[in-house]
Amino acid sequence: MRPVGNRRLLPHEGVLDQMRRRPVTGVVALGASLALALAACGGANTSSGSGSSSGGATYNAGVDKIYNPSSTTGGTLRMAHSGDWDSLDGADTYYAYSWDFFRLYGRTLTTFSPAPGAPKIVPDLAQSLGVPSDNSKTWTYKLRPGVKFEDGTPVTSKDVKYAVERTLDKDTFPNGPTYFNDFLDLQGYTSPYKDPTPDKLGLKAIETPDDQTIIFHLKQPFAGFDDLAQIPSTAPVPRAKDTGTKYKEHVVSTGPYMFQSNQLGKQFVLVRNPNWSQATDPIRKPLPDKIEVSLNVNAEDIDNRLLAGDLDVAVEGTGVQPATQGRVLADPNLKKNADSAPTLRNWFTAINADVAPLNNVECRKAIEFGSDHTGYQNAYGGPPGGDIATNLLPPLIPGSQKFDLYNFNSKPTGDLDSAKKALQACGQPNGFATNISYRAERPREKALAESLQQSLQRIGIKLTLKPYPQGDYFKLYAGKPDFAKKNNLGLMTYGWAADWPDGYGFLAQITDSRSIRAAGNTNLGVKLPAVDKLLDQAVVETDASKRDAIWPQIDRQVMEAAYYLPGVWSKTLDYRPPNLTNVFVSNSYNMYDYLSLGVKK
């Protein structure tokens, strides 16, 4: 009988009935186990292939201090990213790792000082910080003389103006921040690509009276403009070399490194910029000769390569994967090379006052009191994932103060008595039912939602879990007030990190009621006129200490109204291979400071 054409044997056919329980299968299983054990134990290849061992390595040696300080130049710094780069073009980038890395090839008007400790804005391309006038509606900067592009062309104020003009074009550069669109007095200006003036410098909101001077005219006062001036949008762009959406394929450098090659989606390599001058740059001390960044590398493979010494930096700066975290913390040889870095992020849950009965503040307070805060922390990986947050502002934000209105510290698993009293006060003595949304692709948010479901059940609040795709979470679901109300989303989990370490950068987008729109919100329901007023007061306050004193006031008002259930002031577990030098966690970017790193050759 001939075999019939296309019939495919199913996996079990002809195999299982052949198998006998013989030692051979046991040998195979044993071999696999041995392989697994071999792979699992011994983790990092710390004694071979990864450079000399670091006798002084200790856990958190890179937090608030420099580990392995060195001024030795040379070598290649090897970095990897698990996805594609955000954008190398300063006009179109909005990720912290990209802004941290950008300083290697781009100089902005101001920047964060590459030093451990509290974040500090310092002049970079500019000779000094901005000079405000007209009640902080006008900001003037003088550029340092002698700064050049990689081809030797001098940088002028017009190049900075052109760079900022480009960032206004959100058709061409949709992903970058919109701060300059929001703050500059545009008078209808949209893009240099639609600019009828011959030199494409028609934006009246920026003046360049001479090659070294640039003046910004804002439509409203903003005392923190120096913070805006550090974003990559202000890195100069030569108009003759601007190729629009293709500019990211070769960004013209003003920093100590320039692009040698850029294979989109695969790898890019930076080498020293011969036209960068130390004399014009008191901030940078570029150590490596070369920087290689590989893209779209498997995240688990990145961790394995870090631990084996085959890679120097996981450039995204979000810490090792959860499985690797367990390995690192359990092995003293690995743990000594790790840093638990605090970040500017708070993982919290919005309590939606648009959904009854949460329109009553006492019902919202019941959730604050009744939640299991230890459970919240455990959902995010326990203490290594971050500290229990008792209010909104992360401790790294200048001016932040810790306070505890709902007994998170004294009763970390929940203050059930106070919760029940609050329920009585809001007319729901037996609790109520509502839905909790979370991002479906995030297992920690799911774990958190389940934890809240269990803990609030104790006081009669029944939560139904509602997962939504993270890509559309703010645009179509939780961030769309009509949808949230219609679908009874009383609780919405997410988190927020400041665009820069400043109270405005953290609070504005999540507490200003005027930022609420039809969709795409990150303020999921805070409507307090007093908070709006405090924000307005802060943006015009030029005295930094007075401005910083306003942020905790906003924090307290929002917490008293119980619009957010704070969860965790997050931390990341970063791993520094022993061959890295000059390593410290930047409190500005909450990852290693890429401007300072060196490698042992």
Add this chain to the structure above:
Amino acid sequence: MIAYIIRRILVAILLMFIIIAVTFSIFFLVPRLAGASSDDLASRYVGRTAGAEQIHATAERLGFDAPLPVQYGRFVKQLFFGTDYNLGPTTEHCPAPCFGYSFVNQAPVWPDLLDRLPVTISLAAGAAVLWLLGGVSIGIISALRRGTVFDRASMGVALAGVSMPIFFTGLLLLTIFSYKLGLTAPGGSYTPIQVNPARWAYDLILPWVALAFLYAAGYARLTRAGMLETMNEDYIRTARAKGLPERRVVLKHGLRSTLTPIVTIFGLDLGLLLGGAILTESTFSLPGIGKYAVDAVTNNDLPKVLGVTLVAAFFVIFASLVVDILYAVIDPQVRLG
């Protein structure tokens, strides 16, 4: 034969258009049926702080405000005739076949696909050679040595190969051979064959082995089962009785009959792999079509999804056609048409 091939090609082209239409519908019709507006769709492709105006402008720029048949027509038109794309300061012509520009990073899709195709072809072809040679050889030997230690061991390993997911075996192989022993290339390594053939093979040996291990298992079992059935046939007994060498009996008479299902499956497997070995490429960080597809779907990047879909469909259809033609070669009793 020629008429048959022409008919199959025409059907294939029709199939591709249908596939594009279905993919379009999934991306646009389904959200519309769920109540999403063109601005809602466009909001996926703007920055975090984009306002309503920017979202609406993006919807217009990406053509979401046009009716679905018009959008589909535009895509087909640009596929055959190309289109112009606004880069900002200049306009770039995208020649046919133009698959459009990524909604996310505005990079042209077709050059990206062409760049990544050699990686996927290298991965698939190398692994295919290994799994075919290895799987069929082991299957033949197992059939001829039925019930022996070799037979049981090889079927046990085959079971392991099928059971263990590629992301497990791949990471394990990398950990042991690349990072502990330093014998093979680390993840993400790929050298084009025209640059350095030896390096090309060195970079791909682990992905080949991992992928081949997964597939060889099935081929070994399939070959074994087919050979067991065939070797008991009367004509095999006759061949032996005539005094033919055993090798000839096995390979020319026994294996040939077993090949038909193997060829069928091989064609389909290879065709599917050429459309993107997603898990393998992701595990080994290889910049091929599979990884590209994952990113495209994750980011709702329709031009990329359409590009990958067309490429994958082409390879599956082409492989199916080749397999059918090969039937006539392997089995003279099969007539095409």
